[in-house]
Amino acid sequence: MSDQLPEPPEVAREVFTGDAWSRAEAFAELLAGPGVVRGLLGPREVPRIWDRHLLNCAVVAEAVPAEVRLVDIGSGAGLPGLVLAIVRPDISVTLLEPLLRRTVFLEEAVETLKLGNVEVLRGRAEEFAGRREFDVVSARAVAPLDRLLKWSLPLLREGGELLAMKGERAAEELAESETQLHSSGVRSAELVSVGHGKVEPPATLIRVVAGRAPGGERQASRRKARASRPKRARGE
Numbered sequence: 001m002s003d004q005l006p007e008p009p010e011v012a013r014e015v016f017t018g019d020a021w022s023r024a025e026a027f028a029e030l031l032a033g034p035g036v037v038r039g040l041l042g043p044r045e046v047p048r049i050w051d052r053h054l055l056n057c058a059v060v061a062e063a064v065p066a067e068v069r070l071v072d073i074g075s076g077a078g079l080p081g082l083v084l085a086i087v088r089p090d091i092s093v094t095l096l097e098p099l100l101r102r103t104v105f106l107e108e109a110v111e112t113l114k115l116g117n118v119e120v121l122r123g124r125a126e127e128f129a130g131r132r133e134f135d136v137v138s139a140r141a142v143a144p145l146d147r148l149l150k151w152s153l154p155l156l157r158e159g160g161e162l163l164a165m166k167g168e169r170a171a172e173e174l175a176e177s178e179t180q181l182h183s184s185g186v187r188s189a190e191l192v193s194v195g196h197g198k199v200e201p202p203a204t205l206i207r208v209v210a211g212r213a214p215g216g217e218r219q220a221s222r223r224k225a226r227a228s229r230p231k232r233a234r235g236e
């Protein structure tokens, strides 16, 4: 165990309850140990693992509806997706990450923490457009909102939600993407603040609710994905 890993703050006991507590402790140790050795987390982050990483990600659960299929785009070391799977056993979580060394770490973490509600998927978000469908997309520190929208909307069912963890520039990013939001036919886009009394400052999310894709783009990309599969796989 890393000697730099601090004791969890009191509030962590309120956030990680029941089975989630031992899993959160085990994940903190994985991040501070193999996570740092394998370059998934900078060594200077170790003293901040509880507040900046585990707690900040766990409070996103406040905005996640019950029993959804969630995909965490660019999960890296499992942030926020793996933490959400720990605090919300009712949801099914897909950790989507293109880099092999990161997916290997994620698979090992899922096994060590005995998480039955997590799938690790290797690839880039844009590769799964029209091939997989989810209720919620989460993302932290992956891309600006305009790119996240391009990647997320084709993965979401109509009425599904993108929850993008953003910092101080959240309001500006939202304003800058106004035209794109309008043209992609989303139902709504707003700032949501979560974690009051648990993290300081509270975490800011941009929540975008997907509408029907204009011109049936989502259905078209599904047709394209189907057409590109070999005939035998399509049962023809």
Ligand SMILES: C[S@@+](CC[C@H](N)C(=O)[O-])C[C@H]1O[C@@H](n2cnc3c(N)ncnc32)[C@H](O)[C@@H]1O
Pocket (backbone or CB within 6 Å): 073, 074, 075, 076, 077, 078, 079, 080, 096, 097, 098, 099, 102, 123, 124, 125, 126, 139, 140, 141, 142
């Ligand atoms: C800065 S890291 C953030 C990791 C993690 N979300 C966090 O907050 O610690 C960005 C991650 O996005 C992944 N990524 C980059 N482009 C991507 C894409 N097109 N689709 C999915 N993931 C991508 C990278 O491999 C990397 O793991």
